[in-house]
Amino acid sequence: MSEPSTEDYMIRFEDVAKRFGDHVVLDGLNFTVAPGEFVTLIGPSGSGKTTILRLLMTLEQVTSGTIHVDGECLTHVRRGDRLVPADEKHQQQVRKRIGMVFQQFNLFPNMKVLQNLTEAPIRSLGLSRAEAEARAHELLDLVGLSDKVHAHPTQLSGGQQQRVAIARALAMRPDVLLLDEVTSALDPELVAGVLRLLKDIAETTEITFLCVTHEMGFARDVSDRVLMFDHGHIVEDASPDKLFSEPDHERTREFLSAVLERG
Structure with a gap:
């Protein structure tokens, strides 16, 4: 089967490396996420x-390689016959298509709930x-809510x-x-409700999801x-x-065994 064109991907990482000094965090990473797909990343801390x-x-810049979002390069722009690192303005424009939910909520404490939801759409989307x-x-x-x-x-609970x-x-x-580990800061009894909400959103919208989680049941579901x-x-x-029932790699089996045993 022929390789799909870039436009068939919502997210594309191509030969992406990220280093902090001598520490290599990502090494020649290649993967894609299709429009509307829900892809979950699992693995040990620090992977x-x-x-x-x-x-x-x-929030970080690539050391090398490129990232595309919906066919547009996030990390670089073309100048003549070569790619050069994109400036902040270009990255902000492409990044408007991306939302993120953090571990620690990151709400503005000085703003009421309504303002937390309206400030960015007014300022960034006009x-x-x-x-x-x-x-x-x-x-x-x-x-x-x-x-x-x-x-x-x-005045609100963590959930x-x-x-x-x-x-x-x-x-x-x-x-x-x-x-990004959206349930890790929650009390255990609040986790199920948040995961149920995310599942409903995934099933009723065309949003593309990229999820990091330690909730293996949620990832499987x-x-x-x-x-x-x-x-x-x-x-x-x-x-x-396939991955949770019959993983091909010993490292996957080791990780799942440790995580499921701990859970």
Whole structure:
């Protein structure tokens, strides 16, 4: 089968390396995510999973290689016959298509819930306040927090704050949503509700998801593909049924055995 064109991918990493000094975090990484696909990254701490999300959010810059989002290069621009590193303005333009939900919620504590959802769409997308607020109310209803519109984040539980963070990411109308261990800061009894919400969003929208999680049940239940990482490399790339039931690689079997035993 012939290799699909770049336009068939929502996300494409091509020969991406990331180093911090002598420490190699990602080493010649190549992978793609199709539009609307839900891809989950698993693997031990320090294997490079979160670095992938940070590169997509331009919180870090690649050492070498290129990243494309919906056919447009995020990391570089063409000058004549060569590619040069993209400036901040270009990266911001491409990054508008990407939303991210962090481990620690990252809500603005001085703003009420409504402002947390409207500030970025007004400033970055040019929405009117009325449009942004209408969208915010819809999203708060979606995440079950329509009664918290005038609350401050400190008045909410951890699970409620994470739901607001999800709604805030969706308010930017992203094509891509990045999830970085979104349940790791939550009390155990709150985890199921947040994961159920994310599954509903994945099933009812055309958003492309790239998810880092230690919740293996969630990864198996919601993913189209699962990538197993170790030392900056993809060890295994398979459907969740295949990877969790009959992994090909010993490193995957070792990791799953340790994680599931600990769980």
